[in-house]
Amino acid sequence: MQTRTIRTKNLFTKNKITAHTHTIDTKGNRSLNIEDVTLEEIAQEILSLYKDKKYVEIKNIFEEINPADIATVFEEFSEEQSILLFRLLPKEEAADTFVELDSETQEAMIRAFSDNELKEVIDELYLDDTVDIIEEMPATIVKRILKNTDSQTRASINTLLKYPEDSAGSIMTPEFVDLKTNTTVEDAFKRIRRTGVDKETVYTCYVTDASRHLIGVTTVKELLLHDYDDKIEELMETNVIYVNTHDDKEEAAKLFGKYNFLALPVVDMEQRLVGIITVDDAIDVIEEENTEDIHKMNAIVRNTEKPYLKIGIFETWKSRIPWLMLLMVSATFTGMIITAFESKLSALIILTSFIPMLMDTGGNSGGQASATIIRALSLDEVDFEDIFKILWKEVRVGFVCGLSLAVVNFVKVLLIDKLLLGTDGITLKVDLVISLTLVIEIIFAKAVGCSLPVFAKKLKFDPAVMASPFITTIVDAISLLVYFGLATAILHI
């Protein structure tokens, strides 16, 4: 007799798990084999088992894999296969897997589900997950989902749907453990045992008064370390950190990193506890906001949360063209500056060949400063009131960076461009113009790069927009003006 255990391990590459195969020989001795199995291979195995109608074996495989991985396996199936194979999942696993599927597969499944099947899945879902799914579905599907929930759940879903997209309310779940001040530890455990199975987390318990105002918080750890007849009010923490339903979800998520929470209470305008945010949702928000920042910093308007390969050409085009267009048209100014100095440039055409280097170095310097400040703003390391400290620091950094680059450039132009490559027209004075331009443009670039994000934040814009592409456009114009100005003054052209 042989058994096989697939034990999901760390997924170091996409879609790969390390499977631990326990082989039990006829004498009952176990031996352990470790092999890498990709989720694609598991998907193939399941499909071939399905063709042979070996349903029990498929069930065994599903039982050994985490729902998040089952969802990845399902990506390999066609829609019809997905719907058929989904029915082989144990009830609870089915709901956990359903949450992890992409919304197109979810929609197809709901269309294929009978009302009973739909009800079974929805009943197992946590409310905030149901709401997340509903938000992506067309109206007919939403109607069917709501039809298959009891009236209380329906009311909760409708409340949750009303919160603005980026609000703390939109990511909270109304399912939490609430206790009263005079509850004993013993009764608290009874309550958790009775109601806990439907709660996303039972580890943080909230204490509310008769009108549901949040007045305290405690944890199961705290409860476990106290006597059974202790009262909640003796052990609860009364300095509760909470957010309001309409606060920004990003700010709520940041509190998890700062205070090491597992859950964060959410109150309404009257300080009544209406829900909690759990740490897994906070992590999702953090990653989502980081993706958004990185995209914005690279001139991309993010209009979808779909993974890269699922986004169509037109949708990608829509996310990239606005900034490209705007920045291209604003380059008219750099063109005008060059045109204005055209006669001087044609008198000394060698100056042209250093324009790309000067512009890139200026852009990179400004980009470094803006990226540093955008990230520091997002981590709350700096604020508007620090603007002078920031500016003074960046100007000094700009000076030392500019000076080091200028010295290296001065020598490089003489040795490589003039002596080695024998480029015409390079004189000591030309070299001086280029090197001096570097110092001045880098100081400007650092100053512009560090201050624009701070001002953007102050004016309630997203600082991430003030990153490299935008900064480069401004720094280009400044650099060219400095360059031609110095050329005129030093070379008398």
Place this chain on the structure above:
Amino acid sequence: MQTRTIRTKNLFTKNKITAHTHTIDTKGNRSLNIEDVTLEEIAQEILSLYKDKKYVEIKNIFEEINPADIATVFEEFSEEQSILLFRLLPKEEAADTFVELDSETQEAMIRAFSDNELKEVIDELYLDDTVDIIEEMPATIVKRILKNTDSQTRASINTLLKYPEDSAGSIMTPEFVDLKTNTTVEDAFKRIRRTGVDKETVYTCYVTDASRHLIGVTTVKELLLHDYDDKIEELMETNVIYVNTHDDKEEAAKLFGKYNFLALPVVDMEQRLVGIITVDDAIDVIEEENTEDIHKMNAIVRNTEKPYLKIGIFETWKSRIPWLMLLMVSATFTGMIITAFESKLSALIILTSFIPMLMDTGGNSGGQASATIIRALSLDEVDFEDIFKILWKEVRVGFVCGLSLAVVNFVKVLLIDKLLLGTDGITLKVDLVISLTLVIEIIFAKAVGCSLPVFAKKLKFDPAVMASPFITTIVDAISLLVYFGLATAILHI
């Protein structure tokens, strides 16, 4: 009689908390005032209370503030003040605050502590936090810390210190709840009650065999929902997801987002359970890696984890100059290309004025593609095997982006540059050269931008380096070659 409760609320701006002041009048009626108090103001209040020797009131204030916020308050104090005021913190709060302080303040405090005081703080710390602190301290301080711990703790610390900096082992704690298969639920709770106070988390419990091999996992929630006489082996989950001590900590942190864990077990080479990673540390790793990615993508070599304002000018210079220098020197190639086409440029100097626009647009297009792919790689959305799908998608996106920009540019050059600004030398053919260059260079930019990060990952380099600044340097050279090539062909110069 008046009481005052400072209730920390959402910190929307740095160092600001919303304080809820409950005023109780002589008749015992409560009224609630909400006011914004900055942590700086609280620091000032504490200092003035300290001058008046009102120590009890200071203690009251400290009790109402979360340790993470107390640490921020301490930033306002001088070293001497910090040391004196630290002694007013309740013992447990003191350790929690100590962890949150920056390493310079920690060092100064340890120097000022008596052996007894040091022991008290260290005893309250979780082992992984102690190790984090030790890693930042000079050797003499490390010796003192180790001298003041018992031999078992010292051995654990020494083991943890040996793990490589970026490994899962370096962020794990050896303090976890472990159970045996034949333990009952009741005994499990007893064990948690007895030993739980020293564990960073008690909510995930690990099941090990006699030789400490990890064989199962269960949660307090699961325990709470089972009968007291159920055996652990009946309720434990045997498909455990775990990492190895030497696995990358970033990969370990990613598993939290994927599987919604509160803790992740870490095993050694023989599959023996040696520690766990908790979700709060995973969040720290995620944020740290995101900061590192954003910095790398902007040509910054991150050499410290200090917050922005604490990093000196020289240190900042060191982090920024390497890439600036390298990219500046590699711009020699663009200079050479321009020099090679010098005679053609001087024949038609108008071509020069479009160089900045062409280069910026190429750089921005490539930057968009590389940023998207770098992020997708880091979220495991794409992998090396997707290279052709990615390339084919980006080439098509490049074509539609290039075409739209070219059409707008063609019209813009005619209407604005030629008619409105009256720029000399613009002909339909010149306009055509510029617009065609846009289409071709953007296709190249997207192709280079999307493929370099994928190859970098394949070759085990960090893809984040293949971002905008690096891509721009390559795209610049390609763009100029295309531009001058088209100019030669179409304008016959």
